[in-house]
Amino acid sequence: MSLPHPPIKLALVDDHTLFRKGMISLIDMVSTQHAILFEADNGFDMQQKIDKANLPDIILMDVNMPTMDGFAAVQWLKQHHPEIKVLVVSMVDREETVVQMIKLGVKGYLNKDIEPKVLGQALEAIANKGFYYTDFVTGILVHSLQWDETKSQLSxxxxxxxxxxxxxxxxxxxxxxxxxxxxxxxxxxxxxxxxxxxxxxxxxxxxxxxxxxxxxxxxxxx
Amino acid sequence: MSLPHPPIKLALVDDHTLFRKGMISLIDMVSTQHAILFEADNGFDMQQKIDKANLPDIILMDVNMPTMDGFAAVQWLKQHHPEIKVLVVSMVDREETVVQMIKLGVKGYLNKDIEPKVLGQALEAIANKGFYYTDFVTGILVHSLQWDETKSQLSxxxxxxxxxxxxxxxxxxxxxxxxxxxxxxxxxxxxxxxxxxxxxxxxxxxxxxxxxxxxxxxxxxx
DNA sequence: TTAAAATACAGGGTTTTTCCTGTTGACCAG
DNA sequence: CTGGTCAACAGGAAAAACCCTGTATTTTAA
Structure with a gap:
């Protein structure tokens, strides 16, 4: 379960300091092949801290944040640094939120209550295969595609x-x-x-x- | 890797006899807890052979067939026997085909060149969780959601x-x-x-x- | 600094869409 | 056999959409 050889450069964007620190210690446990480039409180903070000369490979991104939320931050990244892969780690699991994030091109979407080893798997998969989607996300995607006849008043x-x-x-x-x-x-x-x-x-x-x-x-x- | 206790009732719809027989012997190898209710050459044949008093749990469905193809067959099933779960097993892996089938509500989509054990996993997962989507399908779903800026001549x-x-x-x-x-x-x-x-x-x-x-x-x- | 885009607006005309009322013939049920 | 519904169709008119040419101001790029 160790991450691949060139160290993966990570960054975290989340408004809860304690959660960020916890994440970092978890990542430290599941991998030695990584480096945390920076932490940011929100999208705006991320814009300031990002270093064009040393971009992260993967950014762990929260959704609900003050000032500049996850959607805006991902859109900005898509525009300015499309090569950076985003892994959303959020507490919200509303269908619309997940679908919206996938549409914006994030490479994975994890709920904050997952097992630590899943986080490791996700990082590894994103670094190697380019994406990591759980059954949970796939289920939402499938559901969002299917037109619920009952949902629509007119059949x-x-x-x-x-x-x-x-x-x-x-x-x-x-x-x-x-x-x-x-x-x-x-x-x-x-x-x-x-x-x-x-x-x-x-x-x-x-x-x-x-x-x-x-x-x-x-x-x-x- | 054994299937759950109440034997799973299966049916196969595929115009290639040899492939059907091969599938059946494969399923026999990965599981003993199942029964093949019938085989059909195409959707129309399936309509004739389906027994309202003894419906299959899962139907393995091909896409390209003469007379009545997989799309029409799945639509008919959705209309008349929505409780039957469909697992598509096809050679075609065009994005549009996969997405269309998912929209029609199929519970899984496998390519014909998969490993036998994946077939067993799929049947087991569909019988238990209700669906089985491979990374391949998820990738297609994700891709179909993301609007390929390059695909569209106008950005x-x-x-x-x-x-x-x-x-x-x-x-x-x-x-x-x-x-x-x-x-x-x-x-x-x-x-x-x-x-x-x-x-x-x-x-x-x-x-x-x-x-x-x-x-x-x-x-x-x- | 100067020319080219982009933006905001107008006059005035043609075509398409929208709305209203009403007719005819087919089909179905009492 | 007769009233009721439905699909197809018409006349006529107002509203909206469409099209063309032309002007003034602002913004952008060479």
Missing amino acids: ASDLSEREKEFLRLSCKDITYQEISEQMNLSPKTIDGYRNVLFDKLKAKSRVGLVVIAIRTGLVVLD | ASDLSEREKEFLRLSCKDITYQEISEQMNLSPKTIDGYRNVLFDKLKAKSRVGLVVIAIRTGLVVLD
């Missing part, structure tokens, strides 16, 4: 086949005139479909129709 | 802060008049923003703007 079955076809075409960069041609219907009939869908989806305009259709998964963009 | 940096704001508001169910008010600009200025974005995003209408913005990740729906 796809509330729409007729023809209405779904109209909705699909409404999400393309074409006029109703062209939609009527592709559906072999009069533009006036299209007028009717639009009106019933405005009512069913509670939209006020075609743009509303489009965003609701996409958000609820009724229409999938190609 | 977010090609748009000014004000233009991104306009785009964001354009994806709401409001008129340009209302957008102009929210941005504290004249409707005529909004006219200008629309025109430059039509040009930059190669859209022909506001709907085109919306779908491109969402597809490229320039705008995230709330």
Whole structure:
């Protein structure tokens, strides 16, 4: 369980001093092949302490911090030092938070209540493979992809086949005139479909129709 | 590595007889606690052979099959027997295929060139935890979430802060008049923003703007 | 410092979208 | 057989979206 030969350069960004110190002592226990370059209280502090001539390989990042939180800090890193890998270590495990962080490109997301050896595994995996995602994170990712039919008040079955076809075409960069041609219907009939869908989806305009259709998964963009 | 006590009821859907037989002998090797209820050549065949009084716990499903492929078969199962867990075992590992299958709710996705013992682990995990996702699948999921700046010809940096704001508001169910008010600009200025974005995003209408913005990740729906 | 972008705005016209009311024929149930 | 619902369609008109040309100011880069 020892880390690879070139010492891994680490940095910690977390507003709780005690937690940072605890982390460091844990890392010391699971590995000798590492160096802590700096500790920071928040994203802003990190910006000040980061040394362009000696960048860390991995930054352990908290999410909730004053002044400049984890999201802003990761975004800044992505912009200015994209080669630095971020491992989030946070107490929050809300689906939205995890997904958002993954979207921002973090290489791992650990809950603060994990076993110390998992931390070692994560650091090792990120240093070698480039990422470390637990079953917990994967589960959230999978769940976030699946469109919960129950979560959406309107089920796809509330729409007729023809209405779904109209909705699909409404999400393309074409006029109703062209939609009527592709559906072999009069533009006036299209007028009717639009009106019933405005009512069913509670939209006020075609743009509303489009965003609701996409958000609820009724229409999938190609 | 033995499977849990109540024997797991399995079924296989794959158009290659030889592969099915091979799978079965492999499963026999890694476990004694299971029963193969039936084998099917494709989704349609599966529909015929499935016995409502004795449903399988897990179905091993191929993707590419004649008559009724894996996608259609999984969709049918989701509709008619949502309690059956599907483990995809396929040769294709295209990102889109994997993501699509996960969206359909499959509990695992294995490539056909895996080690036999991984198959045993997968079956065990699906029977117990309900899912089994390899690093391979997780990697694809993570990647599919991250908007590849290079994949998209237009980077977010090609748009000014004000233009991104306009785009964001354009994806709401409001008129340009209302957008102009929210941005504290004249409707005529909004006219200008629309025109430059039509040009930059190669859209022909506001709907085109919306779908491109969402597809490229320039705008995230709330 | 000077020219080129970028930003904000206007006039005025065309096209598309949206909304309202109303008709016709098909199909289904009492 | 008849009333009720539904899909398809129309006329007509107001609102919104779209398009083109042109101006003033500010910001940026050579």
